[in-house]
Structure formats: C-alpha cells, structure tokens
Amino acid sequence: MTLAQWSFDLLLAGGLLWLGWQALFEKRRFSAVVHFMAFNLLMALVWVRLSAPDIALAEAAIGAGVTGALLLTALGRLPSGTSSGAHPHRWHPHWRYLAVISACISTAWLIAVVPQLPSPGLAGEIEAVMPATGVDHAVTAVLLNIRALDTLLEVAVMLAAVVLVWSLGPTLRPLPPATILPGLPALSRLLHPLFLLVPTYLLWRGTHAPGGAFPAGAVLGAGGVLMLLADEVGWMQRQHWQRLLRLLLVSGLALFVLVGLGGLLMTGTFLSIPLGVARLLIMAVEIAMALSIALMLMALYLYGEPGQ
Amino acid sequence: MSDYYATVAALLCGMAVIGLFRAHDLLHRILALNVLASAVFLLLVTLARTESGTDPVPHVMVLTGIVVAVSTTAAALALTIRAYERRRQREDER
Structure with a gap:
C-alpha cells in the first residue's frame, strides 16, 4: 500500500472518530445532528475504500440525505431545551463509573478479538x-434471488414503519421549512430531471454492476424529500389520490409476494425463480421496489397520515 | 487494511454504547443508535473481505440494514415528536 493510501485511510478514520464523538457527546442538538450528517458522508467514503460501491451509494443518499432531513425536521419541532424525554432515574455515580469502565473493557476486548x-x-x-x-x-x-426472503421482510419492515408513523395522526403542518427559501423551488425543479435520470441509470445498471433497487430507490427518495421540502408534492395531500398512494406504497411488497407465490407454483419452492424468466422478473421486482422505497421514504418524512 | 477499519469499527461501537447510555435527550439516543448501527455495518463489511475474494452476503445485509435503520429512525423520531406535543398540550391545559 502506498503512502498516499495510508495517509488517506488515517485521515478518514480520524475524521470518522472525531465526527462520531461530536455527534454522540455534543450537548447542543443542532450541532450533534450536523456532525452526524457529516459522519455519514465520511462513512460513504469508507465504503468506497472498502470496495463496497453499492453500500456507498445507498449510504450517501439515505444516511446523509434522508436521515439528515428527518433529523433536521424533527429538530425544528422539538423545544430548544436539552431534554425532550421523560426525566430518567439518575444513577448513583459509582454505578455510572462502573458502567463506563465495563464498556471501555469490552471495547478493548473487541479490538483485540476482531x-x-x-x-x-x-x-x-x-x-x-x-x-x-x-x-x-x-x-x-x-x-433478489438467493436471499430474496430477507429483502422481502425488509420491505415489510419499512412498510410497518410507515404504518406506525401514519397511525400517530395527520401530517404535521407546516411541512416546508419555517423560513421561506426563495431558491428552493427553483433548485428542486432544476435538479428534478437528475433525480429521475440517476435512479433509472442505477436500475438499469443493477443487473450487471453496482447499482440496483436500493441505491436507485434511495436517490429517488432523497429527490422526493427535496420536493416535499419545496412543497411541490401537493397530490400526496389530496383526498382522491389517497387510494393510489397506498397502492403504490405496497406495490413493491405485493409484486415480490406475487413473484414468490409464482415460484411456489412453478418450482414448488417459495421465492425460487426459474432461470428462463429470472432476469425479467428480477428487473420488474427491482423497478417496483425502487418506486416503493422512494415513496416510503417520502411517506416517512411526512411524519403523519396525509389527506386528513 | 481490513484489520485497521475493524479497529475503527470497534472503537466506534464502544463510543456509541457509552453515548447511548449517557444521553438524557431522546434525539441524542436516536443519534447514538444510528452511530452504533454504522459501526456494526463497518464491522460486517470488513469481515466480508477474505483472501478468496469479497463475500457479497454481508454487503447485502448492510444494504438492507441501512434501509431498516432509516425506517426505525423515522418511527422513533415520529414517536418523540408526538410525545413532546402531547406533553406540551397537557401542560397548556393545566
């Protein structure tokens, strides 16, 4: 390994640890959240270094993009004080020192054993x-083929999260940032073609190179959240679009289950896809999944049920 | 290089666990859980690099893990916001 690579890795790890520390132990919420977003961007670089480009793409769009938007929106709704939870029972200092020391010992042990x-x-x-x-x-x-069951259950978990968030009440209003940003609608309109082009390319690439449903859905969802921020997605709130919205939300999961049942009929095993139609079916499931994931990310961002 | 990043992941795990139990604020706890998840993902991907080539299975687990992590974060944040709004309503009524 060359000196340049070593110094890059050293800087990356140092930055990661420092940003992680700031995100964990910074008292001010805003500062902690911004450090966490920068931490996720550095994580995306680490994935590139570890030759995991699929994860890097998803992390950059979801970790730094959508999670950051979710956190910043939540931040705007919480009081500016330091505590938002119930006041926890304070432990005696001995116990706290003991807990910190045991955590340090287990970390050292983990480093030794890794x-x-x-x-x-x-x-x-x-x-x-x-x-x-x-x-x-x-x-x-x-x-989408060998461990398709994991992916199926993962989409189900995501849908369950949407159901939980929506069951808590109507969409929190006002949705866009409190201060009016005149450049935001223009910027989102300018970027929108890119947010459609990049996921389409990633979907097409997915069958033979890094890309596929997850990064495509993540990028599309991040673009969708930007549109929501600019208040450009009025149809999600309208009454007569609600049924279609719900249908689209479950489309990824529904198509996946249908393909699984088709496999059960044709080969006798749930989710096993015959080779002849595998490429076509995987492509179809990927497209439906990417759309579903993107829409679910937007649905989570609403923090409540639309159309109420 | 795998060992190097595995050490970083282990350090981050330790920091995140201490941060998780130290935090009084719910938002800080959610952040700590996310940092912990990233550290575990990093550990998994470093384990995927073997002499016989890169193992795609941990990569897939991390990809699904990232999406599950963002879902749980959104659900936890929604619950935090609602809990705070209920409490404020109660305090207003008093």
Missing part, C-alpha cells in the same frame, strides 16, 4: 451459483 474473527467466506459458493440466478452482479443476485 482480527481473529472467522470470516464468513461465502464468496466461492455465491460464485458457483451465479449462472443460475439470471443476473451478473453478485450483490443483486443475493439481494
């Missing part, structure tokens, strides 16, 4: 079954 952890090493097995999956990119193959 290099000796056994690696799962399924690379060979995945390589062997790749021709039977219908796609050429290993991450997409695992995501």
